[in-house]
Amino acid sequence: MPSPKLDLVVLSDEERSVLTGWARRRKTAQALALRARIVLRCAEGGSIGVVAADVGVSRNTASKWRSRFVSERLEGLSDEPRPGRPRVISDDRIERVITKTLEETPGQDTHWSTRSMASATGMSQSAISRIWRAFGLKPHAVETWKLSTDPQFIDKVRDVVGLYLAPPENALVLAVDEKSQMQAIDRTAPILPIMPTTPARMTHDYVRHGTTSLFAAFDIGSGSVIAHHYRRHRHQEFLRFLKLIDAAVPKDLALHLVLDNYATHKTPKVKEWLIRHPRFHLHFTPTSSSWLNLVERWFAELTNRKLRRSAHRSVTELETDVRRWINEWNADPKPFVWTKTADQILDTLAAYCTRINDSRH
Structure with a gap:
């Protein structure tokens, strides 16, 4: 009721x-x-x-x-007082700490520490720490953000998300991108294995042995990946990768590729090749919106599960190791399920823009 x-x-x-x-x-x-x-x-x-x-x-x-x-x-x-030892810090002093934290900076420093705030207010560091925790204040922390300025942002979001949520029939939707400048890195000492009470350990310094670029096309339906290494990152390599995709996918299927606005994806040579291969349809994500490309999620898996804690003495060794990992992934692929509709994404961004706009007043 x-x-x-x-x-x-x-x-x-x-x-x-x-x-x-x-x-x-x-x-x-x-x-x-x-x-x-x-x-x-x-x-x-x-x-x-x-x-x-x-x-x-x-x-x-x-x-x-x-x-x-x-x-x-x-x-x-206001929050009701809780049972326990009576507070010895008045509301006025707490308000002073909160106001200084939010509206002032300590001299030439960019943010407060418990020590500098304690010195400025005549309170203890533990008291400052408790106040900050109670009000969810973290002066030491900072996060980055960026909003796309693409004039076609809404149309591109609807286009890409529509592909994810309702893929066309008799077609394959591939999220395509390049993981460029992958470094073959060898640690200056062997990585020490995990032991009871002790995590695995590696030296902070390393030796570089060259770089390679991994071109990848992630099938959003099955989770399998078409991938190939190239030593350079130009439109010539992108064209070769398109031809690899063309050869790997049955000819009776249309191909819808989700990719970013990198210049190598839009050169005259690429456009000429696409005209001669009409089953290819390119869908570009908005600028500064790599989060919209599902292959980035797969790249995160590759980084966390293979690259971050590996050591390689040559580019060839790195490429071979990554190829083995990809083959193992494709033996048991796992698709990433997109759940947000375009309207939900746009509503969230609109609310965020309203919030940061109101914060200026």
Whole structure:
């Protein structure tokens, strides 16, 4: 049964201003920002179910914070004190630590450490550490991100994801890319094997013995791989790999290749060859969107399971070792199942763009 329609939560001007600030200010702790959004949405009316769906929380969560606000107003949105030793650090001092962490930097340093924050606030390092853990703050950590600026981003996402979720009949969908500059690396000392209480160990320094490039076409249906090593990475090698694919796949099947925008994929020679082989259909991922190409997931398997902890004394030895690994993979291939629809991907990116845009205010 749907939840009954509840009376509006009536906000004073001051309460609305405070809640709006908590919800929009990017420096606010995310738990408090979420509670503020719940109350603001309740003030617009509607059932608990509708409010929960709009905010993206469970009905129990929406009901809990609505009730807390109705009974205790703004104070009710703070976490309740837990049993135990009374706190000796006041809310004002905690707020000062959080504000300095989020809005200031220590002199010429790029970020705070527990030691520098303790010195600046007159608190202990353990107290700073506890506060940061409680509010999910990690000044030492940094993550990278990049958004595609491809003007055809939406169309390309729909095209590629559509191939993954609904492959054409009488056709093979291959995710194609090159793992370039694979280095034949030999450690300066033998790798020591794993022992009880001791992991495998290898030296941090190594000797380079040359590079090779692995061209790979990952069949999204079966998980098998067509692959070949080339010492160079030009359109000539890409053409040779296309001819290898053409020879390996039965002639009665159309070929849909998902690949990136690398220049070697679009040279006049490649285009001329494709015109003469109409069963080949190329689908390009958006720029800066390698995550959309499933062969990258297979390259990660190759790196983690073979390359990262191997040693090779020559390029030939590296190529032979990788070929053996690929043959073993193809003996028992495992496809990667794509689950997200294009709409889900685009909705997630739209929400992220909205979030980083709001953070500027």
